[in-house]
Amino acid sequence: MTRATPKIELADLHVAFGANRVLQGLDLTIAAGESVVIIGGSGSGKSVLLKCILGLLEPSRGRIRIDGEDVTRLSGAERQTVMRKFGMLFQGAALFDSLPVWENVAFGLIQGDKMARPNARRIALEKLAQVGLGADVAELGPAELSGGMKKRVGLARAIARQPEIIFFDEPTTGLDPIMGDVIDRLIVKCRTELGATTLSITHDMASARRIADRIAMLYQGRIVWDGPVATIDRSGNPYVDQFINGRAEGPIQMAVSAA
């Protein structure tokens, strides 16, 4: 029996900013259609990991493979071809201030796929409806939206090109618990409808439990635990136990200076 090619494969990934070594030999494999959530404290390198896979940062060592293809140091047109597989919901939504909501959602279709504007607008309105936003929102500017609406528009933009892989960077950060639940449900719904592989990063455990098939814990630049979401409460890993229970005491030492 042959082993299926993983959708995303990270091997011995190292990233450093000067003397600050953020990722120190990270290994992670994600199968097609799987939903993996990476948890870890602030500054543990979760966002850096996503940016490495997207080619926004270059690792100093290691390999990144997408569908078996080495994409570690791709650039230019080759990188843009690979990016066609990805959708990304940024932490602050990262909507373009100068464009109305519908053009934000349709941006990848118009600029990346060269779709005619009327068609792209029709798809944008469909995607907005999919995330629970009406056509009345389409002409508004990002500055006129609430935090929750921005996340929904960001989600609509992430799924507009029907990507094979979707990344979610802290999808519920800054939202009230109810809106957080709404966003999580939308993420699960979109993922199910598209059949996409998803990789999310968060430190919101409630959110992680709702959207993950599998959870991996990142600490000091490495994955220190990786397992199905159902087993996280009995992981037997002291780092995971401390993190999911939110305890100050334990092996994870936060850099806190008392006044």
Added chain:
Amino acid sequence: MKLLVLIGRTVLHGFETVGSLSVFSGQALAHGVRPPIYLRLIGMQMLEIGFYSLPVVGLTAIFTGMVLALQTFNAAARFNAESTIATVVVLSMTRELGPVLAGLMTAGRVGAAIAAEIGTMRVTEQIDALTTLSTSPFKYLVMPRVIAGVTMLPFLVLVADIIGVMGGYLVSIHKLGFNPAAYLKNTFDYLETMDVVSGLVKAAVFGFLITLMGCYQGYHSRGGAQGVGAAATNAVVSASILILAANYLITEFFFAR
């Protein structure tokens, strides 16, 4: 010892900046000659950089032309050379003051705005978002601004030249009592094509420098509002210095005997 470390660090940082700016310029130019070309964005930037800079450039030019006429009259009267005012005004405006003042005023208005806009896009991850949507930030953000800067600065300088000469004319005729026909004759008799062309070449170079520095500083801004503010300041300061340095080099190229 500490002084040597400081000097060494400053020199290395200088080389690093020059290298980084050269790579940035190379990438910007390489992207500029390959499709897609965003004509709508280029048009919007031409409007922003060219049309909306007209009031500030026009006001600067008219007052400069007026002052130039007054000062030249004052100085020329000492050796009975008042009739040279028209020639001094037109040559000063077309060769030097038009391009340099329009360049500096545009650097203040446009360079800071470009750096602030792109810097904000950087710190709010909008530039990363562009990349994830298969769009090159160089093509989408940098090239439209650079093309608009290179094409619109000559237009602004041409307007500044005309308004500046008109300012000198107004003061000379209405305050200093010159004959209008004689003033205009002196203005055009000694004006050569190269006087105007050299100013327009300077303007195109200044347009490139202003927009490039605005984009470069904004693209590399870090650390939130403070970083964006620093990027805007650095864009104006670096563009202004480069304008003055480039002005000397171009002047030497055109006029050194």
